[in-house]
Amino acid sequence: MTDLVERDVAAVTPSPSPSTAPKSRLRSEAFARRLRARHAAERRFRLAGAAAVALAALILVLLLGSIVAKGASAFLEARIRLEVTLDPAEVADRNYTALLRRALYAQFPQVTDRAGRRVLNDLLSSGAPYEIEAMVAKTPALAGTTQTIWVRADDQIDQLVKGAYRRDLPESERGISDAKVAAADALLASAALAQGFNTTLFTAGDSREPEQAGIGGAIVGSLLTLLVTMALSVPTGIAAAVYLEEFAPKNRWTDLIEVNINNLAAVPSIIFGLLGLAVFLGFFGMPRSAPLVGGLVMALMTLPVIIIASRVALKAVPPSVREAALGIGASPLQTVLHHVLPLALPGILTGTIIGMARALGETAPLLMIGMVAFVVDIPHGLTDSATVLPVQIYMWADSPERAFTERTSAAILILLGVLILLNGAAVILRKVFERRW
Amino acid sequence: MSIQNPLKLRPHTDDRPGQRPGAALPNKMTARGVTVFYGAKQALKGIDLDIRENRVLALIGPSGCGKSTFLRCLNRMNETIEGCRVEGRIALDGEDVYGKAVDAVQLRARVGMVFQKPNPFPKSIYDNVAYGPRIHGLASGRDELDEVVQTSLKRAGLWAEVKDRLREPGTSLSGGQQQRLCIARAIAVSPEVILMDEPCSALDPIATAHIEELIDELRANYTIVIVTHNMQQAARVSQRTAFFHLGEMVECDDTEEIFTNPRDERTQGYITGRYG
Numbered sequence: 001m002t003d004l005v006e007r008d009v010a011a012v013t014p015s016p017s018p019s020t021a022p023k024s025r026l027r028s029e030a031f032a033r034r035l036r037a038r039h040a041a042e043r044r045f046r047l048a049g050a051a052a053v054a055l056a057a058l059i060l061v062l063l064l065g066s067i068v069a070k071g072a073s074a075f076l077e078a079r080i081r082l083e084v085t086l087d088p089a090e091v092a093d094r095n096y097t098a099l100l101r102r103a104l105y106a107q108f109p110q111v112t113d114r115a116g117r118r119v120l121n122d123l124l125s126s127g128a129p130y131e132i133e134a135m136v137a138k139t140p141a142l143a144g145t146t147q148t149i150w151v152r153a154d155d156q157i158d159q160l161v162k163g164a165y166r167r168d169l170p171e172s173e174r175g176i177s178d179a180k181v182a183a184a185d186a187l188l189a190s191a192a193l194a195q196g197f198n199t200t201l202f203t204a205g206d207s208r209e210p211e212q213a214g215i216g217g218a219i220v221g222s223l224l225t226l227l228v229t230m231a232l233s234v235p236t237g238i239a240a241a242v243y244l245e246e247f248a249p250k251n252r253w254t255d256l257i258e259v260n261i262n263n264l265a266a267v268p269s270i271i272f273g274l275l276g277l278a279v280f281l282g283f284f285g286m287p288r289s290a291p292l293v294g295g296l297v298m299a300l301m302t303l304p305v306i307i308i309a310s311r312v313a314l315k316a317v318p319p320s321v322r323e324a325a326l327g328i329g330a331s332p333l334q335t336v337l338h339h340v341l342p343l344a345l346p347g348i349l350t351g352t353i354i355g356m357a358r359a360l361g362e363t364a365p366l367l368m369i370g371m372v373a374f375v376v377d378i379p380h381g382l383t384d385s386a387t388v389l390p391v392q393i394y395m396w397a398d399s400p401e402r403a404f405t406e407r408t409s410a411a412i413l414i415l416l417g418v419l420i421l422l423n424g425a426a427v428i429l430r431k432v433f434e435r436r437w
Numbered sequence: 438m439s440i441q442n443p444l445k446l447r448p449h450t451d452d453r454p455g456q457r458p459g460a461a462l463p464n465k466m467t468a469r470g471v472t473v474f475y476g477a478k479q480a481l482k483g484i485d486l487d488i489r490e491n492r493v494l495a496l497i498g499p500s501g502c503g504k505s506t507f508l509r510c511l512n513r514m515n516e517t518i519e520g521c522r523v524e525g526r527i528a529l530d531g532e533d534v535y536g537k538a539v540d541a542v543q544l545r546a547r548v549g550m551v552f553q554k555p556n557p558f559p560k561s562i563y564d565n566v567a568y569g570p571r572i573h574g575l576a577s578g579r580d581e582l583d584e585v586v587q588t589s590l591k592r593a594g595l596w597a598e599v600k601d602r603l604r605e606p607g608t609s610l611s612g613g614q615q616q617r618l619c620i621a622r623a624i625a626v627s628p629e630v631i632l633m634d635e636p637c638s639a640l641d642p643i644a645t646a647h648i649e650e651l652i653d654e655l656r657a658n659y660t661i662v663i664v665t666h667n668m669q670q671a672a673r674v675s676q677r678t679a680f681f682h683l684g685e686m687v688e689c690d691d692t693e694e695i696f697t698n699p700r701d702e703r704t705q706g707y708i709t710g711r712y713g
Contacts, residue, residue: 250519320556324619326517328569328626329546338568339558 067416071409077198077211078158079150080123080187082107084132091136091143096129100151107192108183119179123187125152127212152200153193155210155403157184161195164402175402201410205376206392210403213396215411217378221291221371221386222360222418224379228295229302229359234352236299237306241348244307245314246336265304272301273368281369288370292382297365302355309351313344346430353426357419363390389415465490465630465660466511466548471525473506473515480506482684483525488630493652493661495671495692498681499707504664507681508632511662512548513541529630546573549628553635555615557607557622562599565607565618566590569626585625592658593621594651613644620651624659631655633663637670649674668708672696680704 025031082103090099104120111117128151135149136142156176159165161184171178187193204214248254276297280286286293317340325335341348366372372391379386387395389411396408466488473481481503488494488511496504509515510523513534527534534544546569557565566586569575576582586603590596595617599610607618616636623631633652637645652661652674665671671678672692679689680701687701699705 318556320552320554321558322517323514323550323552324556324558324622325568327512327514327545327550327552328572328623329542329544330568330572331542334572338572343559 067409067412071406071411071413073162074201074406074410075198076162076195077200078153078161079194079196080104080153080157081148081150081192081194083146084149085146086132086136086143088143094133096132096136100124100128100132107190108186116179119177119183122154122180123157123183125154125211126209127207128152150194150196152211155401156180157193158211159402160184161188161193162406164406201407202414205378206374206387206395207376210399210401210407213404213407215389215392215414217375218387218389218392218411219414219418220378221294221375222388224291224382224386225294225298225366225388226356226360228292228382229298230356232295232299233302233306233355237303237352237355238310238348240303241307241310241314242336242341245311246340247332261304261307265308268364269301269362270364270368272297273365275300276365277368287383287385289373289375289385289387290383291379291386293369294366294371294386294388295382297369298359298362301362301365302359305355305358306348306352309354310344310348313347313351314340316347317343342433345433349429349433350426353422353429357422360388360419360422361390361415363388363394366391389418462489462492464488465530467526467528468507468510469526469528471507471510471523471527473503473510473524474522475518476520480684481510484686486679486686486689488660488662489677490660491656491658492677493656493663493675495675495678496662496664496681497666497668497671497678497707498687500666502681503684504679504681505634507686508634508662508664511630511632512545512550514545514550516541546626547628548630548632549623549626551616551619551623551631551633551636554639555612555619557610557615557618559606559608561604562590562607562610562618563603566621566625569622573626575626589621589625590618592624592655593617594647594654595621611644613640613647616640616644616648617651620648620655624655628659630660630662633661635664635666638666645670668696680707682707 082100083106084099084103087099090096101117101121101124104124105111105117108116108120111120131151132149153161157180160176160181165174165176165181167174167181184193200212201214202219203216204212205217207213244254244257276293280293280296281288321339321343322335325339326332330338366388371387372395373385373387374395375385375387377384393408393411393415396404396411464487468484468486468488471481471484471486472479484503484507486494486507496508498504506515509518510527511534515521515523523535529544529548532539534548558568560568563586566589567576567582570582570585576585587596587600590599595614598614599605599618607615610618616639620631620636637648640648649670652663655661663671663674675692677689678692678695680687680695680699680703682703687703688695688699690700695704696708699708
């Protein structure tokens with residue numbers, strides 16, 4: 001026993017002062033030099049890290065800045081003020097174009113020839129008559145009265161007001177005729193041409209006329225596609241992850257499955273599009289350009305991402321939690337549902353949102369299943385023809401009209417906004433679920 | 438060779454006079470030829486051991502000797518470890534716990550466990566204790582559940598400290614309180630046997646003293662098996678002690694005998710601190 005006591009004492013009391021040799025080595029000039037070098041290396045490393053972050057931030061600011069600079073003007077649209085007399089006979093005939101033109105000619109009494117009037121006709125958007133039609137359809141009592149109405153201007157006038165055309169260039173190089181510029185200037189001078197908030201951009205479907213084109217259809221298409229993706233891939237992905245992580249035996253088959261899932265996550269997305277084309281369209285005969293098929297393809301694409309993220313989240317739950325539950329007689333399923341899954345949920349949610357965000361921004365697989373179509377109508381169901389935000393951006397970027405340039409940037413801004421909203425939702429969900437513990 | 442009561446063994450006041458402590462008590466659990474493999478590695482070599490009812494059995498021995506492995510065989514927690522194989526027979530009240538008729542879920546309710554590191558669920562103190570009774574359907578109605586929680590916390594000596602903060606998370610308690618919460622959680626399902634795997638190794642001496650007192654009190658209602666690295670603790674809380682070494686059970690006897698008059702050289706070497 002004395003043995004034991006002595007050992008304990010020896011362990012607790014500090015050992016006698018160390019010999020002088022190592023002490024002096026720690027105080028030597030060479031050691032001080034090495035110490036300085038070590039600190040210098042640390043400073044260099046920190047500086048490099050800070051520089052990298054600064055560079056990344058700068059590039060991000062440049063990128064965002066250029067998109068905002070190009071796209072901000074698309075949130076405004078040029079409108080022309082007209083005193084429209086809603087002649088009941090013309091209203092009954094739905095001849096709104098004539099009504100509008102008559103009102104416009106009244107503002108330019110000096111223009112009487114055909115060519116001059118054609119220039120005036122081109123000042124208005126070809127969609128302007130439909131605005132009047134919608135207005136009259138809403139309140140039929142307007143027929144017979146004279147109304148001051150702001151109608152949409154043509155995209156060239158819109159761009160001219162926004163300063164997209166260079167007035168100092170000769171007519172042949174400018175892209176807009178002198179006559180139109182003069183007419184627009186006259187309208188501006190009488191305050192009959194002004195800019196207002198562009199609601200068309202958010203509510204309309206696609207159009208060949210830039211001033212009538214909007215991303216409403218693409219947003220609905222994206223939401224429908226994402227809905228299908230989420231409904232399929234989230235439950236399947238989480239269930240697969242839970243089974244593989246918590247229940248599956250570790251053998252050659254599960255190893256094989258794991259390797260394949262990891263490989264699938266790295267497969268280029270267009271391959272999933274080809275698969276969708278061959279299987280869903282070719283074999284099952286599903287409709288082309290439909291959010292249903294797009295969602296199915298996206299679900300296949302995001303499934304491995306969700307499975308991998310969920311498995312990582314499940315793996316991060318400390319084994320002591322499982323032991324505690326099993327130790328008082330919880331069944332394996334109860335252990336997972338009551339304890340492991342709630343703890344892993346924030347991580348699983350993060351992975352899911354990342355997968356969804358990727359699906360939202362994906363274009364390539366959708367090109368293969370025909371979602372690159374020109375769709376004017378806003379889709380109302382899963383099998384309607386539809387397009388999605390990134391595809392819409394891709395198509396607008398390809399259009400020659402000057403006004404589509406700013407709309408492309410604006411659509412990118414809106415897509416970014418949706419992504420930020422999604423990520424914000426993820427952060428909030430994380431907080432909500434973490435607070436429960 | 439005899440060693441004079443160096444660990445200040447307390448006499449067991451509740452044992453019948455003139456009898457070796459615990460000698461005539463029935464066996465709650467018996468192990469015969471228990472052999473465990475982790476993959477190809479053999480962790481236990483044919484352990485024979487009797488666990489007596491309402492007694493504390495301490496398992497001591499150097500690290501890696503298989504005492505925790507043996508403990509985990511008793512409630513089949515070893516089954517959760519990949520590649521673990523158990524041979525031999527372990528009986529609870531005469532029934533083979535590895536038999537086809539025995540369900541691991543039911544067994545673990547009857548043979549509770551307290552782990553080395555306090556592992557309360559990340560839920561409220563109340564929910565921690567109530568979880569077992571809830572999943573096993575042991576309490577009908579809110580009032581009965583409240584009572585089970587209160588009784589369990591009282592038995593674990595934690596009630597006075599937490600009665601006003603039952604809704605706070607169990608993880609907000611101190612280490613020693615957390616371990617007593619885990620004990621309360623284990624006894625809330627009224628198990629017959631409680632297994633404790635080094636329950637005090639993560640605690641300070643004051644918290645340890647608390648738990649040790651608690652173990653002594655719990656003995657009246659439960660059979661307890663405790664794994665410990667601390668020989669003083671084994672001497673203080675147990676009536677019987679088994680010494681494990683390299684996967685073998687070297688000897689098992691009354692605690693007093695083991696610490697004062699060990700029969701095996703290895704036991705003597707270990708308890709006198711020559712190795713381990």
